[in-house]
Amino acid sequence: MVVCGDDALARRLAAELHDVYGERVTLLVPPSRAAWGEQPAVAPTRIRPSALLGRMSAALARTEGGGEVGPSGEILLPVREMEAAEPSEEALREAGVQRAAALALVYDDDETNIRAALIARRLNPRLRLVIRLYNRKLGQHLEELLDQAAMVATPGLDPAALDASTTVLSDADTAAPALAATAVAGTSKVVQADGLLLRAVEHSPPGRGEVPAPGLATLALLSSTTHDPAGAEGSERSGVEGPLLLPDDAAVEAAAGRGTVALEAVSYAGPPAPLRRLAGRGAPLGEIFSRRLRWALAGVAAAVVALAVVAWLTTGDDPLHASYVTLLDLFAISDPAVGEPVARQVLQLLTGLVGLALLPVLVAASLEALGAFRGAHALLRPPRGLSGHVVLLGLGKIGTRVLARLRELDIPVVCVEEDPEARGVPLARRLRVPVVLGDVTQEGVLEAAKVHRAHALLALTSADTTNLEAALYARSVNPDLRVALRLYDDDFATAVYRTLRAAHPEALTRSRSVSTLAAPAFAGAMMGRQILGAIPVERKVLLFAALVVAGHPQFEGRTVAEAFRPGAWRVIALDTAEPAERRPDLAAARPDDGDRTAGGLLWDLHPGYVLRAQDRVVLAATRRGLAELLGRRPPGPDPRMS
Structure with a gap:
């Protein structure tokens, strides 16, 4: 390479x-x-x-x-x-x-x-x-x-x-799924497959009588040092049994008391994003006419109705004709009431005065309605009562991609950007995402983004100090806030992570660099388009790949259960799309065609399903197992035959 x-x-x-x-x-x-x-x-x-x-x-x-x-x-x-x-x-x-x-x-x-x-x-x-x-x-x-x-x-x-x-x-596209998963699930260990974000979740050993945590598949058995209080995740000490990758059911049952790693789909279960659209597309009246303007219009209408009723009572005219004459007087269309009774003349003068008051009200209504329709292309402000959202700092190259990924997951987002001409501002305007313009280090900016009621904070500006300052201030406002920082220097990121974790042990903090998050996707592409990604399990690595069954005797003509080799590979999904309609690269982001659901992959695969030559499957495999399947090393012994 x-x-x-x-x-x-x-x-x-x-x-x-x-x-x-x-x-x-x-x-x-x-x-x-x-x-x-x-x-x-x-x-x-x-x-x-x-x-x-x-x-x-x-x-x-x-x-x-x-x-x-x-x-x-x-x-x-x-x-x-x-x-x-x-x-x-x-x-x-x-x-x-x-x-x-x-x-x-x-x-x-x-x-x-x-x-x-x-x-x-x-x-x-x-x-x-x-x-x-x-x-x-x-x-x-x-x-x-x-x-x-x-x-x-x-x-x-x-x-x-x-x-x-x-x-x-x-690098922005490849890092965006991990950053979005950090905001939703608190982890960046994700693999993208046909639009789904998959994560490896560590589960503690179930107690007596408890049901094991569900998941798409059991990937590994953890060692007893998984939760190291010193912060070295998965460190292996002498005399301690390490993690067991891709165990079979017998190994899982025999390893009672050890935690497991399960594969789960990243999903958002919080409140949906509020719908804010304009008239003609389900908009509230308040976006077109302000409250004061509505009260002014209501006052003018009440005055006109009162004048019409008085005209009907004093002149004895038909109610419909009295209302018609009142409107003519209101718009100064009727003839002067010369020679008419005094009551008629007074009513005409009063109606004319109401008409003078109506003119500025109509002008104001027109201007506000025009401004509201122009607001379809303007930046929105965070709505009142918003909570459980993600505050995204920075709409540059990285922030733009992360914003698009978060909205694909229907996660409510409030963006904070200092530059009104930033790269992601047009996308936020098109997606109707609230944006707060201002410097995040200035007082009141994060408050305007409702950070005290937010679910997570993603600090993705290009300045490490700005991200750190925003994270520290957000922690002081909301100690339980989930925070993910974009930090360039790895040593600095490690120091920040450990310090924030020690200061706020109950809150989740992650510090990541874009190059670190993007490197696995680039490496997977170099290995071939069949590689979807890799997820570390303590000191070992599990690879995920899409493989066509044809040409692989380990799969062709065998059931899913028979194709499973413990410690080497396991079939976890089947691509149900026709061969001519399959996406060439399952790890790539789905096209922006409005369909946000991941189609094609069947995850709940029956163990008795017989794999055909034309099938394409998604595997979880060890490095040695995948190398054997791809013909990069000689086949090893099957543990089931020993």
Whole structure:
């Protein structure tokens, strides 16, 4: 794997590929990293001698500067790091793009990524490309162009066999699901599958007579040190049994007293977002006419009715005709009452005076109605009585994507933004989301966003100090508030997290960097579009993948129960869509077509269902198990046969 970039995402992506997937990685970075800070080198991974030794040794022999053999016989595979001012053709050749399986271009500049992608596709048509771009439309066109170039360069190649497809991702898009899940469920350990957000939930051991917590699937049995009071989640001590991934029913029953990890869908169960629309679409009258204006109109109408009744009583005229004459006098259309009785003349004068009062009222009503209709494109204010919502600070590149994801989940949101021309302000206006314009560090801004009655606070501005200051102030107003901060520096984020957790032990606090949240999605795309994501379980990792049954004897013709290999893989869902209608990438966000429900995947799969060749399934697998299914390592022994 080759990773090219100029910011923290490149190094974290290299670490993700190296630590989670066990891949050999070459990292290409600019000579000077002063702009984004020096980061510690990625520690080498130790692989003990196994059946992989022969294949790994041969691979190392073909790789320049491949690795070293440690004193205990293990193979050290450090990340190979190179420096180049830009990803030129010479730099990409030196990095070994011609022999690489995948290339990630994660420079902050879109033009640099596009230029390097065109060069890399020419050097290696079979190369799997993962490109960082914010522009979605440009990304779609670039994917088609590079995939077409790969097909032209390799004539006769089956398109289905060309897993070198191009994937264009945005760090904002990939981090948004995790940030949204943090606001809803308090965790960023999520996997996106066909529009659903899935999370791994840790459950304490059920007591005697208690029913185990429900979930889509049981992923693991936890060790006894899961809830470490020192803060090292899942730390393993000597003599303590570690987590057991993908256990069978017998193992779960035998491990009484140990917690479990279950797969659940992230959903929002709080109050729905208030509907605020204009007239003609179910709007309240108060949005068009103010209260004072309605009282003025009611007073004028009452005066007109009283004058019509008096005219009817004094003149003895027909009530309908008396009302008609009164309206003519009101609008100064009737003839002067010269020679008429005194009562008629007085009524005409009084009606004219009421007409003079009506004129400014009509003008005010017209102006307010016009302003209300223009308000359809203006920013809304948080409604009275709003509670249980999410306060989102910052409508930049990241905040915009998170706002869209939160609204897809029907979560009420109040945004706070200092710049009225920020990137996400038009989206908030279109989604009818209340926005408070102002500096979050100024007094009264967070109060205007109703932070004292909020469910969670997402501080996603580009300034770490601003996010921290807002979080601390929000904690003073609402000590139980769920807080998630976007912090760039990992050491700073760890210190903030531990301090806030110690100061507010009952409240949930998370500190995350966008590059850390985005790296798993980029790494999964580099492994192939079948990889949906990874979720850590203590010191181990579970991978989620979409796999077509055809060509895999471990699944084809077997039932779901028979295809389950404990400790290796487990079928957790079935794609019910027809092969021609399937989405090529289940991990990608669903298109914005108004359908917010996730379709296609059947999660409650019967154990007796027989898997067919045309079926596509979603798996939970260990690294070794998935590597065996993808043909990346020799098959291991089946635990059920021993």
